[in-house]
Amino acid sequence: MATLKQVCHHIRSKNAGPFWVTIDLFFDGPENFRKYSESALLGPALLQRLFGADPALVKRFPVPNLSMVKISYARTSAQGGEVERDMHCGQQFVRLLDVELDAPDVRS
Amino acid sequence: MIDGPVKILIPTGSLGAGVREDEIRYAIERGIHAIATDAGSTDSGAAYLALGMSKNNRGSVKRDLTLLMKAGAVARIPLIVGSSGQAGGDANVDWTKEIALEVAAELGLKPRIAVIYSEQTKTTLKAKNAAGKIRALPPLGALDDATIDACDHIVAVMGPEPYTEALKAGADIILGGRTTDTAVIACFALLKGAPAGPSWHAAKIAECGGQCAVNRLASAGVIISLDSNGFEVEPASLANRCSPHSVSAHMLYENSNPFELTEPGGVLDVTEARYVAVDDRVVRVTGSAWKPQPYTMKLEGAGRGRYQTLMLIGIQDPDVLSRVDEFHDKMLAALYERTRATIGPAAGDFHISLRMYGWNAVSGDRPPPGTPAPREIGVLFVATADTQEMATQIAKACNPYFFHFPIELDKELPSYAFAFTPADIERGPVYEFKLNHVVEVDDPLELVRTEWIDLRVESRRTVRA
Numbered sequence: 001m002a003t004l005k006q007v008c009h010h011i012r013s014k015n016a017g018p019f020w021v022t023i024d025l026f027f028d029g030p031e032n033f034r035k036y037s038e039s040a041l042l043g044p045a046l047l048q049r050l051f052g053a054d055p056a057l058v059k060r061f062p063v064p065n066l067s068m069v070k071i072s073y074a075r076t077s078a079q080g081g082e083v084e085r086d087m088h089c090g091q092q093f094v095r096l097l098d099v100e101l102d103a104p105d106v107r108s
Numbered sequence: 109m110i111d112g113p114v115k116i117l118i119p120t121g122s123l124g125a126g127v128r129e130d131e132i133r134y135a136i137e138r139g140i141h142a143i144a145t146d147a148g149s150t151d152s153g154a155a156y157l158a159l160g161m162s163k164n165n166r167g168s169v170k171r172d173l174t175l176l177m178k179a180g181a182v183a184r185i186p187l188i189v190g191s192s193g194q195a196g197g198d199a200n201v202d203w204t205k206e207i208a209l210e211v212a213a214e215l216g217l218k219p220r221i222a223v224i225y226s227e228q229t230k231t232t233l234k235a236k237n238a239a240g241k242i243r244a245l246p247p248l249g250a251l252d253d254a255t256i257d258a259c260d261h262i263v264a265v266m267g268p269e270p271y272t273e274a275l276k277a278g279a280d281i282i283l284g285g286r287t288t289d290t291a292v293i294a295c296f297a298l299l300k301g302a303p304a305g306p307s308w309h310a311a312k313i314a315e316c317g318g319q320c321a322v323n324r325l326a327s328a329g330v331i332i333s334l335d336s337n338g339f340e341v342e343p344a345s346l347a348n349r350c351s352p353h354s355v356s357a358h359m360l361y362e363n364s365n366p367f368e369l370t371e372p373g374g375v376l377d378v379t380e381a382r383y384v385a386v387d388d389r390v391v392r393v394t395g396s397a398w399k400p401q402p403y404t405m406k407l408e409g410a411g412r413g414r415y416q417t418l419m420l421i422g423i424q425d426p427d428v429l430s431r432v433d434e435f436h437d438k439m440l441a442a443l444y445e446r447t448r449a450t451i452g453p454a455a456g457d458f459h460i461s462l463r464m465y466g467w468n469a470v471s472g473d474r475p476p477p478g479t480p481a482p483r484e485i486g487v488l489f490v491a492t493a494d495t496q497e498m499a500t501q502i503a504k505a506c507n508p509y510f511f512h513f514p515i516e517l518d519k520e521l522p523s524y525a526f527a528f529t530p531a532d533i534e535r536g537p538v539y540e541f542k543l544n545h546v547v548e549v550d551d552p553l554e555l556v557r558t559e560w561i562d563l564r565v566e567s568r569r570t571v572r573a
Contacts, residue, residue: 002527015362016362016364017150017364018150018153019247019544022360022362022363023366024360024547026235026357056245057247059364061309061365061366061367065356066353066357066360068360070364070365070367072364074246074247075247078540079153079540080152081157081413081540082416082461082492082538083459085471085472087151087153088151092242094470095471095473103332
């Protein structure tokens with residue numbers, strides 16, 4: 001097992017328009033990307049647990065040539081609404097840092 | 109016609125953020141054919157559209173416009189501004205127009221200015237919706253008249269066509285309403301015959317100015333250079349450089365899909381794009397594709413919700429800081445009880461929130477057991493109610509509890525640190541974007557109005573009078 005912050009050199013979150021949030025996971029090299037980016041623990045259930053996201057509205061895009069994975073999810077409350085805490089969602093990445101990943105070995 | 113590549117300076121990520129005179133000079137020496145920048149986005153929230161107000165202060169927008177209008181006049185190249193005044197509603201555009209006219213008068217310039225509006229009336233949109241021409245984008249559902257009525261202002265986000273029309277008609281300066289960040293830049297390249305894929309892709313890479321460079325603070329602007337096979341991108345300052353990684357990574361920024369970007373009239377697809385270093389400062393990009401689609405414009409509508417009143421305290425008392433979550437829960441329950449006891453049903457469906465800054469205010473979640481106590485916290489009290497008056501009445505009712513709530517009932521009442529008198533701050537209504545829909549149009553200009561201000565003609569009139 002490894003935590004996301006151990007296998008990524010950069011992790012960021014940002015609003016993508018008023019209705020979506022997008023998370024960029026830049027893995028530390030192709031080796032870590034290959035080993036961890038397909039982890040089932042990085043699936044919609046994680047976004048649901050951490051951010052209350054609707055799993056049906058989670059999109060995931062691996063970008064192999066940048067050794068990164070982009071995960072986007074629909075906001076659960078209106079941007080700037082009554083219970084807003086992070087308008088740009090720029091601090092939401094912090095809850096991902098200590099998420100533990102397994103390394104599914106497809107060859108075995 | 110332009111000989112060789114089409115070169116465009118994007119001097120900043122947003123008009124008013126601070127263009128740099130030396131970069132403009134360098135770009136003109138490099139032979140740019142146009143200057144293009146957007147002046148806003150939805151990122152800062154719905155208030156700027158709902159209120160018709162700029163996020164940037166007037167002085168910084170005037171400073172940037174002064175430098176850019178002077179450069180455009182000296183180099184005899186067009187200056188293109190989109191999403192004027194942050195939100196690009198009619199009031200935002202007019203605010204920017206007044207500044208541009210002031211600058212022109214001060215500099216003695218006489219440009220032809222095209223002012224392009226894309227704010228929509230509710231009647232127009234209800235008719236479009238009734239005709240089945242408006243479609244929801246996830247996560248929102250089908251549009252109804254009540255949602256249209258709940259908006260204070262609605263804009264249709266423009267593509268490049270109104271801009272290319274204005275350039276063809278001889279505009280020296282374009283001040284556009286809400287436009288996609290990319291269309292503001294792509295319009296000039298498309299007009300000069302650059303291929304669509306590279307035009308849109310270059311515009312996406314350059315839309316935040318120097319953000320696509322290696323050092324995001326070392327330069328404000330970038331220059332894109334388009335030819336028949338692709339484009340090159342370089343920072344507008346010799347002190348900065350672009351790398352294949354910095355350029356390709358920018359395609360990810362603020363974009364929910366790293367490969368596709370939906371625009372009016374098509375989709376930019378960069379799946380096959382290749383990024384190659386030309387030298388240590390310049391990157392060449394090829395393989396960008398454009399897939400035409402039926403023409404749609406995105407709708408942005410902003411409206412106000414309920415009203416809020418705030419109070420703020422600071423706490424350093426270690427007895428509280430060792431039990432922040434317990435303190436939060438007990439105080440919140442006491443504030444609800446206090447409001448119900450003193451205001452009763454008149455308070456309506458009110459809401460009180462306590463944000464524990466220094467503990468968990470950003471996320472609102474519970475820190476794990478064993479988390480060390482902070483040195484101090486700030487507690488932000490937020491009351492939400494149907495009217496501003498009621499939100500403030502709730503804050504006033506809560507005032508003595510919020511400032512003196514004890515963690516131990518048998519000790520004397522504490523006084524937490526507060527900095528302002530009066531202690532409550534009325535912050536007005538919340539503002540939200542209420543639309544995430546697209547409207548089909550028969551013609552890209554159908555929902556757009558262009559007005560011309562020709563200062564050459566107006567000054568002749570002044571002379572005659």
